[in-house]
Amino acid sequence: MAQAKTRHRSAPKRPVQAPKKRQDPSRFPRPLGWLVAVALISAIAVGALLLGRERGQSGSAGPATSAGLPNTPDYHSLLVAPSEPSRLLLGTHAGLYESTDGGRNWAQVALSGQDAMNLAEAGGQTVWTAGHNAFAKSTDGGATWRDVRSDGLPSLDIHGFAVDPSSSDRLYAAVAGQGLYRSDDGGKSFRLASEDVGGAVMALAVMPDGRILAGDMEKGLLESSDRGESWRLVLRAGLMGLAVNPQDAKAVVATGPGILLSSDGGKTFDQVLALEQGAGPVAWSPSDPNLAYVVGFDRVLYRSDDGGVSWNPVR
Numbered sequence: 001m002a003q004a005k006t007r008h009r010s011a012p013k014r015p016v017q018a019p020k021k022r023q024d025p026s027r028f029p030r031p032l033g034w035l036v037a038v039a040l041i042s043a044i045a046v047g048a049l050l051l052g053r054e055r056g057q058s059g060s061a062g063p064a065t066s067a068g069l070p071n072t073p074d075y076h077s078l079l080v081a082p083s084e085p086s087r088l089l090l091g092t093h094a095g096l097y098e099s100t101d102g103g104r105n106w107a108q109v110a111l112s113g114q115d116a117m118n119l120a121e122a123g124g125q126t127v128w129t130a131g132h133n134a135f136a137k138s139t140d141g142g143a144t145w146r147d148v149r150s151d152g153l154p155s156l157d158i159h160g161f162a163v164d165p166s167s168s169d170r171l172y173a174a175v176a177g178q179g180l181y182r183s184d185d186g187g188k189s190f191r192l193a194s195e196d197v198g199g200a201v202m203a204l205a206v207m208p209d210g211r212i213l214a215g216d217m218e219k220g221l222l223e224s225s226d227r228g229e230s231w232r233l234v235l236r237a238g239l240m241g242l243a244v245n246p247q248d249a250k251a252v253v254a255t256g257p258g259i260l261l262s263s264d265g266g267k268t269f270d271q272v273l274a275l276e277q278g279a280g281p282v283a284w285s286p287s288d289p290n291l292a293y294v295v296g297f298d299r300v301l302y303r304s305d306d307g308g309v310s311w312n313p314v315r
Contacts, residue, residue, distance in 0.1 A: 068299070070097045070106045075295045076131065078241075078281035079119040081141065085285040088293065089142050091116030091129060096142065103293060103301040103314045110145055111136065118161035118204075121286070122168040128187075130158040130173060137187070152190035154178045160204035160214065165246070172212065172228065174201035180214070180228050193228030203256075205242040208249045213266050215239030215254070223266065235269060241282040245307070247289035253308050255279040259294050261308040273302070273311045 069075065070092060077091035086102040095111040117131030125141040133156050136145040153175060160174030169186040172193070180198030181190040203215030212224040213234070221235035238256050244266075245251035252262040252269075259273040259282075277297040285291035294302045294311065302311040 068104070068106075069295065069301055070094075070108070072097075075281055075297075076115070076117040077119040077129070078283040078293060078295055079121065079127065079142075080283045080285040080291075080293065082121065082286045085288045085291050088283070089119060089127075090281070090295070091119050091131070096129070098142075103303070110142065117159060119283075120161055120163045122163045126168065128161065128163065128171070130156075130161040132157050132159075134158075148187055150183065150187050150190055152183075152192075153181060160198070160201040162204040162206045162212070164206045164210065165208050165244075166210060170206075170227075172204060172206065174198040174204055174214065176200075182228055194224075194231070197222055197224070197228070197231050203239045203242040203254070205244050205252070207244055207265060211266075213242055213244075213252070215242055215256070221254070221266075234266065240278065240280040241294070243282040243284050243292070245284045245289055245292075246286045248307075251284075251289075251307055253282050253284070253292055253294070255282050255294055259302070259308075259311055272309060 070090065072092040072094045074093040075090065076093065079089040081087035086100060088099045088103055090097045090106065093115050095114055096109055096116055097106040098109045099106045111129065114134040115131040116129045116134065118129060120128045122128060125139055127138045127142050129136050135148045135156050135158060137148050138145045153173065155175060157176040158173045159176045162172045164170035169184060171183040171187050173181045173190060175181060175198060177199045179195040180193045180201065182193040183190045197214055197216060200217040201214045202217055205213045210227065212228055214222045215238065216222055217238050220233055220237055221239055222231040223234045224231045239254050241255035243253050250263055250265045252266045254260040254269060256278060258271055258275040259279055260269040261272045262269045275296050275298065279294050279296045281295040283293055290305055290307045292304045292308050296302055301314040303314050304311045
């Protein structure tokens, strides 16, 4: 796969969630050495979480706006509105931010002070968020939220979360240090699916055929074909984000050592953009199969208009 065309702009002096030096990534699969760098990213993120105060009831924030990505300690998750390709929802350590102009300007809109590590659509206007001491559901596209308390989860330290696109009642939650938990009743209750996978997962996605892809910080990219009961290694690399194109399941974008693209449903990946400081949140547009966004740890939002093949900074 050809190297992506990029236009670089100078990054601010203080990157987000990134160590100062990284190995020069090229093509995958590759050795597990990069996991050390990703582990450092995770340590920085976890450190920020431990410093945060215990979160309270979901709430709304003020209308203040800012140009470019919000100035927050961590960028965790990203979502594109189902029918509005320019409306983005960004999950941060300080709550949810919204952009209505394709990521050029942002306003804090909800869950102020809560750690939105994950955002996942469940069809229609239903959106889930899950993170450190945060688990909430919206049925109006993210305008309002209600806290969810489920039976069976050992804690609300959910570092990975995904909804099965073939069944919106089937949810997966990767609980830090514990394992992968599955709900078959829309989040009312969860049960343990795997103790071996989930405790170190930062990226989680479910394919339309039910296969689960999990980016494990210790083991690499893993795949399960039996709803999380057993796993096989796909890629020896630490990943921070995974997103499956909702209109073309063969197209999967993964992030970590830059941006990776799979054209065969997550079986193999090519690196299409190397980013020295790495990348995290990633999302496809449900209404435009060629459009995707990635948040770099250099505080730059990248956009692809050709199905993930090439990427350019949003200006």
